[in-house]
Amino acid sequence: MANDLTFSITRTRFDEDYSPADSSRLTTNFANLARGEHRQQNLRSALAMIDRRCNDLAVGDPSGDRYRTELDIVSVTAHFVDGSEDGEFPLLEMLDVAILDQHTGERHQGILGNNFSSYLRDYDFAVLLPSLDKSAGLPSDFGHLHGQLFQRFLESDAFRSNFDLEPVVCISVSTSQTYRQSEYVHPVLGAEYLHEHSSLTDDYFGRMGMQVRYFMPAGGKAPLAFYTRGDLVSDYSDLALIGTISTMETFQRIYRPEIYNANTAAPSTYRPSLAHTDYSTPDVSYDREERSRLAVTQGRYTEEHLVKPHRALLERWAAAGAAVPSL
Known part of the structure; x- marks a missing residue:
């Protein structure tokens, strides 16, 4: 696997002039x-x-305009050799955050990982998962290949030459679980919540080497789920965490206003619901149904252009670390 797989990275500034490239994964929040x-x-x-x-x-700033975020879309392409054929496939997209101090001119590097998206994950959840007989339970290796490729990317020269910190993937809490507030409060992340049990999402990110913790920052309406391979509360600066929270909480307010733009904050025992009606709608147009449809379209694209034509190669990659999954 080490010799037949490499990665390259491209960056695209996410600002008011951004327009998605033809190769961009359109189910991402920023592309929509x-x-x-x-x-x-x-x-x-x-x-x-x-x-x-x-x-x-960022407490301690009475002006309220000291910091400005700068966002780059980081697109990761996998390059491989399959027999005599050179191939490539758009593997991942994530946002990289930087925070500019407009008083001092200093630019602080934030954390990679917001709006994490993956064509292969679309395939796993929108194509493969619905085709499985779930009465017998999910295969024990569901998500294994995706996890292998993600961790291989984090070990690559492409990642290490561009990033110093482990990614943090921040997503919405699940509507199928109840969360209970603990006594621990982090100065930036806020009040920690504990979940009932491990979920399919937890297991999938676990394949990527990531563990989850849930926090509701001060002024937030609901907890956020933070996945990382590192130590969330000690590996990152306060300002870096602020960049991640402010970015992803905003996208969730747009994408799931019933939860993250509710008119009241989550109580100490909380079960999120998209049927909640006491919320405010942000002044941003967003088509949530289209996003779900595109996940299927892009999952089929992955099946046609990666899974089917390169099945034997993918099975070799997966077998490098565990039993071969059924693709």
């Missing part, structure tokens, strides 16, 4: 915002929301 009649206003509004939240969390 940047299409349609109101694309530029959507982007301006979302970026302003991120900056406001960043300054809200």
Whole structure:
């Protein structure tokens, strides 16, 4: 696996002039915002929301405009050799965050990982999973190949030459679990919540070497799920965590306003619901149903262009660390 797989990285600035490339994974939140009649206003509004939240969390700034976030879309392409054929496939996309101190001019590097997206994950959840006989339980190796490729990327020269910190993937809490607030409160991440049991999402990220913790930052409406291979509370600076929270909380307010733009904050015992009606709608256009449809489309694309033509190679990669999954 080490000799027949390499990675390359490209960066695209995510600002009010951003327009998705043809190769961009369109189910990502940032790509959905940047299409349609109101694309530029959507982007301006979302970026302003991120900056406001960043300054809200950065206590000690009476002006409220000291910090400005800068976001790059990091696109990862896998390059491989399959027999006599050179191949490549768009593997991952994530946001990389930097925070600019407009008082001092200093630029602080944030954390990679927001809006984590993957064509192969689309295949796993939108194509493979619905085809399985779940009455017999999921295969024990579900998500193994995706996890292998993700961790292989983190061990690559492409990652190590561009990033110093482990990624943090921040996503919404699940509507199928109840969360209970613990006594621990982090100065930036906020109140920690504990979940009932491990979920399919937890197991899938576990294949990527990641563990989850749940926190509701001060001023937030609901806990966020933070997945990382490192130590969330000690490996990252406060300002780096603020960049991650302000970015992902904003996207969740747009994507799931019933939960993250609710008019009241989550109580100490909390079960999220998309049927919740007491919430405010952000002034940003977003098509949630289209996003779900595109996941199927892009899962089928992965099946056609990666899984089927390169099945034997993928099985060799997967077998490098565990039993071969059924693709």
